[in-house]
Amino acid sequence: MPRAMNVVPNRGSRLLLAFLPFLLVALIYVIGSAERRAANPDDKLLPPVSEMVATSKRLAAEPDRRSGDYVLWADTAASLQRLALGLGIAAVVGLVLGLAIGLLPIAGAGFGTLVAVLSMIPPMAVLPVLFIVFGLGELSKVVLIVIGVTPTLVRDLSLEVQAMPREQLIKAQTLGASTWQVAIRVVLPQIMPRLIKCLRLMIGPAFLFLISAEAIASDVGLGYRIFLVRRYLSMDVILPYVAWITLLAYLFDLALVWIGRRAFPWAYDGGAR
Template sequence: MRRAMNIVPGRSARLVLAVLPFLLIAFLYVSASAERRVANPNDKLLPPVSEMVASVTRLASEPDKRSGDLLFWSDTAASLTRLGTGFAVSAALGLAFGLVIGMLPMVTAGLAPLVAVLSMIPPMAILPVLFIVFGLGELSKVVLIVIGITPFLIRDLAMTVGTIPREQMIKAQTLGASTWQTMLRVALPQTMPRLLEALRLSIGPAFLFLISAEAIAAENGLGYRIFLVRRYLAMDTILPYVAWITLLAYVFDFALAKIARAGFPWAYVQEAR
């Protein structure tokens, strides 16, 4: 008997199955919006698609009267700059400490418990502390992202190093490799694919920390704009911004996946079978 768990859809069927939920969501939204507008022509909760398109077009193509900026693009640039900086710093710290903690037992004994405790601290709980220490500028927002995802990266990469077969380490030492050379030539190449996968898993939390910081103290950014217009119940702006943030996160995830598979194809041989 053919079981459902053994049915693998082809490329065309996979595409249809992937698009179908989005079409269903769009249909439900349009239907609900039309029903609410029939009951109340001034309803703001579920604006028609035409209103959202008009709002985004205005923000993306008409200069702001106060600043002269195209708000949609300036908000996007500000948020992506903060996110990119936080990601770069977190990746560097996560890789460095992850390798050291995973490779050196003495460092593992000293730092692993500390990193484990730090990873349990809710980053949003210390956001006021960051604003007090680093001010309300860009640094506090970047630091929040770094604090939010770096401990996770360190623990994940340290565990990845710990799963490298011991035989490889012994062979490298037998051939005369020092600890530093073993770390760079054996551990680092096998850790890089996992770093990219861990960064993919961190995209959602990173955006959460970014939007939260921008909502509290910022003069631009996607999160700032959403929380600025909420007082006017401007769902025709809020919903497109949320959709845009989601699209950006998906693009980042897709790009990291492509980079990982192009740069380290040997790590995904099992998936290709």
């Protein structure tokens, strides 16, 4: 009899096993919602699925009476813009600093410890400082994402550079390559797949920083909407928004996987994700 660790499900079984937990959670929710509504018809904690679908349809397909905007799409566009700017800036800064710290001993000695210390600061602790310095507008929200994500990217990429075989760098220098050429032609292509994988891991924290900032100071956004309706116990809005944020994060992850596989197929040999 084969050991459980050696049993590999086929494609059909993988799909079934992937959907099974979601079906189980949905079943538990439906039963719990029905039980609570049977005990209290005015219960708001677990609204029926039909009620959440109706609310989601209204937010997505009907313009708001005051602003005229389609609330769900306006919130989504605002949040995704902030998220894209924050992650984009963090990726560029993290790549440049990670490459420099990992490749140049002088940069590592000068900035390595500083980055390590900065990575230990809880980003949410500096949120009030950001609001004071940058105001309550878009900049403070983007900066929070940058501050929360960049130190981790820098540390991870610098360690990736330092883990590269020294023989590659020595051979490139032997062939006459300058430091700049070694960085661009030898090191950079090899750490780009790692950057994409790091960004995948930072999608969740980035959404956390974004929603936290929107909840405190914003007039549009996914986090703003969730914290706006919480005072009314509008779970028919909160739960669909949470599900929507989760779906967006998952789509971000799939997009990064697609980019990584197309741009750097050699880094994904063997079906690695």
